[in-house]
Amino acid sequence: MSTRMQTALGSLELPNPVMTASGCGGTGRELAQFFDLAKLGAFVTMSVMPQPRAGRPTPRMAETPSGLLTAMGLPGPGIESFLERDLPWLQEQDARIIVSVAGNSVEEFAELAGRLRDVSGIAAIEVNVACPNIEDRGRMFAWHPTAAAAVVRAVKTNARVPVLAKLAPDVTDIVTIALACVDAGADGLTLINTMEGLAIDAQTLRPALTGVSGGLSGPAIRPIALRCVYQVHAALPGTPIIGVGGIATGLDALEFVLAGASAVAVGTTLFHDPSAGPRILRELEDALAARRMRLADAVGLAHKPAGYVPPQVRPEPKVDEPGELKERLP
Known part of the structure; x- marks a missing residue:
């Protein structure tokens, strides 16, 4: 991988800007069957909570045109199991x-x-502020600047390590x-979480999800995610942004970089x-490369x-693979 793809999220330097979005890569074991996790800029874990959670009952996923609707309820083993089982395995993979x-x-x-x-x-902590605040009648921390700032500050x-705040678009x-x-100390921002x-x-004439509503992700929200990245970069050009939302191709990722993202998930x-x-x-x-640009020069272009x-x-210059060089030798 070219050094021209290197990027930084505050003090966190990454060899390239592509990472997984939280909750979509499982524990990492699922994806490791298909590629070396160390090849990505970083692996973002599922949202870890203090105690184990089973999540919401099924059905909790539904396909929609150009998107996926989920209401998982943040299932997970809790911090104890994460530290004992999942984190050591990820460390063995040399993943960031x-x-x-x-x-x-x-x-x-x-x-x-x-x-x-x-x-x-x-390498860093990503704060999922799109969580319901049980102390405020279940309203999400992300809905109010004071509440979001209190979480980031804590x-x-x-x-x-660097702290990244993941914000909701709603x-x-x-x-x-x-x-x-950022005023509360966030070193960077992840934009965006799912939309409700x-x-x-x-057939049943009822909501498709047990939880009634859910979070919409996928290509359907990409224009909204791009708008959020563009607006926040315009207001905070010195703050690193991870762009998330419907990225399926390299050109999708390029759009986020041009809008102001230093990395994408x-x-x-x-x-x-x-x-x-x-x-x-x-x-x-x-x-x-086709545009003869470094990643850093494209951010916010x-x-x-x-x-x-x-x-x-x-x-x-093109570097021949060992097989290619052998074929050309007399």
Whole structure:
């Protein structure tokens, strides 16, 4: 992989910008059957909570046009099992690990950050602020800047690695939420989480999901995710952004980079193409090479005035694979 694909999320330096989206790569074991996890910029875990959770009863997934509707309820083994079983396995794969954390109160987020504080091998913590706050009648932390900032501050106080805040798009002004999180200490932002949606089963004449509504992901939300990345980058050009939402090709990833993302996370497409991560990375590298651009020069390029010409680099010399060289030897 070319050094031209290197990127940084604050103090966290990555060899390339492609990672998994939280909850879509399982524990990592599922994807490891198809490719080396170390080839990605980072692996983002499922959202870890203090206690084990079974999640919501089925049905909790439904396909929609150009998207997937889910209401999983954040199932998972809890922090104890994660530290004993899942994290050591990921460390053995030499993957750069971003741990997603979720909680029902500010105290739970702080507790999780404290448990991870002295654990080696963690590259960053992603704070899933799109969680219901049981102390505020179940309203999501992400709906209010003060609540979102309180969660980020609690994690940041107890963390020794970069903290990324993952924001939900179902708010009146996502820029205001982003500003509050950065002011509270977030080193970067992940945009976006799923959007709330609903599907009706025409056979049962009832909502398709047990939880009634669920989170919409996939290509259907890509234009919304791009809009959020573009708006937040315009307001906070110095803040690293991970773009998420319906990325299925390298050109999709390039759109997010041009809008202002320093990295991208692949989610829903992994369910039908488990090898999508490395493929999208190759396609993105090819797209940038065709434009003679480094990744860093492409970040936020869509914000530049008309007529702006980005710095171009010389094409890298082709390196023959061992087999190709052997075939050409006399």
